[in-house]
Amino acid sequence: MEKIRIALADDHQLFRNGLKILLGGYSEFEVVAEASNGAELVKAIQSSPADIVLMDISMPEMDGVEATSHLAKHEPDINVIALSMYGEEEYYYRMVEAGAKGFILKDSDISEVHEAIITVHKGGNFFSQELLYHVIRRIRSREQEDRNSSLSKREKEILLKICEGLSNHEIADALFISKRTVDKHRANLLAKTGSKNTASLILYAIRNRLIEV
16 A cells, blocks of 8 residues: 655654654654755655645744645645644634645644544545534633624534534434535535635634634
């Protein structure tokens, strides 16, 4: 089986070294490039093409948002998974808009990193469950709903379930409605929020101040 080629972009060498060692425990992965910032990454992948980039958000010279945007434009076959820390919620939507296909917390277990890489490599989106729960807690902790939001109460309920990672069938069962109704609400959510995919829909709440950042 052909290995999944991975590039690491993070300005902390110790973190990169540790992550490289952990990824080396999986026979299907090969770390082909490392960089301490986005500019170095862009140069590195010219000589060492990658399938997946694990991208730090905050880096000097060229940060994760700019580097991800560059890759989306010039290297569209490379998928980016953002390496995130708590407190960086304001960057999440920008990273998705730039082209990131997933987010994992820097203190995630290596098994979750493995799952993220496999999922994104197959064309899916991946959000760390701990990160999603963190975002969801913020949504639930708001004292008042955003009165400027165009979403109905039911649409917000479904948005929350989407954030929890539930499928349309599971959402239907949880809310005691038909799957067809959920399908319609999901389509309305995408249209109302201007979201292109599930990843950007999940982060709609951040962009529209439905959560505190």
